[in-house]
Amino acid sequence: MTDNINIQDIVKTENLVHKKSSVMTENTMHYCPGCGHGTTHQIVAEVIEEMGIQQDTIGITPVGCSVLMYNYLDIDMQEAAHGRAPALATAIKRLLPEKFVFTYQGDGDLAAIGTAETIHSCNRGENILIIFINNGIYGMTGGQMAPTTIEGMKSSTTPYGRDVKLMGNPLKMTDIVATLPGTYYVTRQSVHKPGNVRKTKKAIRKAFEYQKLNKGTCFIEIVSNCPSGWKMTPVESNEWMEQNMFPFYPLGDFKVPEE
Amino acid sequence: MAKLKGAIVIDKELCKGCGVCVTACPTEVIALSSEVNGKGYNYAEAVNMDACTGCTNCAVVCPDGVITVYRMKV
Known part of the structure; x- marks a missing residue:
């Protein structure tokens, strides 16, 4: 039945089902091959495109690998000092309340130097979306131990694995912010498999919808690879993440609004 | 019964050869090439396009968005 169909018959505009979002720029991303940052950028761009809010979205980039995110998303973006993205997002959202404001932060930015800003923004219930990429390491500076590095995980500063007696326990930021009264929607997702990418995209979409209704802080952690x-x-790395990261950082919703 | 037939177009110069799409494809359409592109990566290519159903799994997981997917009913 399909013998007489060739590729040229299928590759036509009317048959298009998936292409790179128009909110993404033509710049080639500097991320390493297979990095979860790229996938997350794509889905953030897709959500912005589908909601038609390209002109009304302001993103805050962190310090870390994703510092150059403003080169890849064709929206208004502002660079924050290390860890201070939620503070800057607070200011922008309060001055321009009709805009959609989100921060995009890694674990070194959000869970280490920016812990205070993150917790207080979530506690105040600012109407912002915080996207937290957790790969358990300081990727940009050479793979040093981060607060989120799991027990036994090797990094350049813990070559024999993290020893919790010496280095303390890993920090579960998502569990902490879920206990705060200001947060409205808190979830932990990943982007390593097609199903997970689709779930994460839905979560981001939901968070932007809640922001439209002024519901409070939405916090999405994405467990990612490096x-x-x-x-x-x-x-x-994706397999290692499934076997080692997910038992410690289980995926799922932490705080879902009551309908 | 209508059957879905898909096709993918990979921008091989932008591909970084991470291989995530290879594991994501349920019908084993994609493989990494033995050739390298301008950046020196073994880019992904469609080796078994007849099996493609246009499920978009490869394009969804591609970190660099280099895969475009087409699908039609035959």
Whole structure:
């Protein structure tokens, strides 16, 4: 039945089902092959495109690998000092309350130097969306131990694995902010498999919808990989993440609004 | 019964050869090429396009958004 159909018959504009979002720029991303940042950028761009809010969205970039996010998303973006993205987002949202404001932060930014800003913004219940990429490592500076590095995980500063007696316990930021009264929607997702990417995209969409209704802080953690920092291939790193990160950082919703 | 037939177009110069799409494809359409692109990566290519159903899994997980997916009913 399909013998006489060739690729040229299928590759037509009317048959298009998925292409790179128009909110993404043409710049080639500097991320390492297989990095979860790229996937997350794509879905943030897709949500902005689908909601038609390209002109009304302001993103705050952190310090870390994703500092150059403003080169890849064709929206208004502002760079914050290290860890201070939620504070800056607070100011922008209060001055321009009709805009959609989100921060995009890594674990070194949000869970280490920016802990105070994160917790207080969530506690105040600012109407912002915080997207938190957790790969358990300081990827940009060479794979040093971060507060989120799990027990036994090797990094360049813990070559024998993290020893909690010496280095303390890893920090679960999402669990902490879920207990605060100001947060409205708190969830932990990942972007390593197609199903997870689709779930994360839905979560981001939901968070922007809640922001439209002025409901409070939405916090989405995305457990991600760092193939270069973990010294693995992208596919190996995704498997390692499933086996080692997910038992400690289980995926799922932490705080879902009551309907 | 209508059957879905898909096709993918990969921008091989922008591909970084991470191989995430290879594991995401349920019908084993994609493989990494033995050739390298301008950046020196073994880019992804469609080796078994007849099996493609246009499910978009490969494009959804691609960190660099280099895969475009088409689908039609035959």
